[in-house]
Amino acid sequence: MTTSQFLEQLAGAPVAHGLFDKVGDLxxxxxRLDLESYQYDPVRKLPLYVFKLLADDGAVVGQYHFAPGDPDQVGEIGNAGGHVDAAYRDKGHSKDCIKALKSLAWRHGMASFIVTCPKSNGAARTALQQVGKEIDRQDGDMCFYEIPAT
Structure with a gap:
């Protein structure tokens, strides 16, 4: 689930907040991940990237966010999360998105990053198990996966 409804526009240049002004081809x-905006999460006090997910035919299939930083700092939402629109689910877009985000995490000097998803989302959980490992965090409704950045 993306947190767009809770976010604010990032004030100032992205580099002033530790974000890259050019993320390259993800x-x-x-x-493909197309950088949509730079946002600020006022609850966690973190800057983050917001991406549109695009299929190979150019269709927008969903949205993901990525917040670089230590997993303890990013809290219960993790470093990354998002959604794939219903018509495009079960086609590997979420798994491909997470794999594409590895290079951005690596550029930020991260060895790994945390992705969250609801326990009720079996398809996302299966995809995340294929690219990372589930870690034990006590949160009633959410699952946490550690994804290596290499």
């Missing part, structure tokens, strides 16, 4: 398989 793509894996048939899924």
């Amino acid at each position: 793509q894996h398989g048939r899924t």
Whole structure:
């Protein structure tokens, strides 16, 4: 689930907040991440990237966010999360998105990053288990996966 409804526009230049002003080509398989905006999460006090997910035919299939930083700092939402629109689910877009985000995490000097998803989202959980490992964090409704950045 993305947190766009809770976010604010990032004040000032992205680099002033530790974000890259050019993220490069983030793509894996048939899924490309198109930088939509730089946002600020006032609850966690973190800057983050917001991406549109695009299929190989150019269709917008969902949205993801990525907040670089230590997992303890990013809290219960993790470093990354988002959604794939219903019509495009079960086609590997979420898994490809996470794989594409590895290079951005690596550029930020992160060895790994945390992705969250609801326990009720079996398809997302299966995809995340294929690219990372579930870690034990006590949060009633959410699952946490550690994804290596290499």
